[in-house]
Amino acid sequence: MILARVVGTVVATRKDPRLEGKKLLVVKPVSPEGKEESGYLVAVDTVGAGAKELVILVSGSSARMAEGCKDKPVDTAIVGIVDNVHVSPPK
């Protein structure tokens, strides 16, 4: 799993019927220190995340184990909204 920040939403009318009713968000990966990293991802939101929130992303076939994603064409899902991150300084 990785950290990411919600930066936008996606609207799609024509899509796989199994994705109907799913909220799709554009997210940008961030480092543990909170610095934005390169690239963007489209993720299915299963927890009700909102704009600019820091979230936990699960990718690959494990994303289908998120709530409501069973047997759906999904490879990135938001599975948590981050309250707090603590990282020890490097030794």
Place this chain on the structure above:
Amino acid sequence: MQLGRVIGRVWATVKDQGLEGQRLLFVEPVTPDLRSAGKPIICADCTGAGAGEIVYWCRGRESSFAFLPAEVPTDATIVAILDELHAGGESHRC
């Protein structure tokens, strides 16, 4: 599976039901001589690992098998805490 060092922790109150009760730790991949080897990743933990410990972790769908029969939506899980590491003629007690 890969070697890693636990460097931090993430807290989330709002989360997928399957992650309820799981500790989420930041793990930095390391080489066999315990040098940093890539971007940190958030791992679920089935071992009770703590900050600074050297562990090995697996990724992908298989990482959720550590919690069977529970269905935990994780793509990276700490599956062991190292006691000792012998590689390249060097030994480390972890």
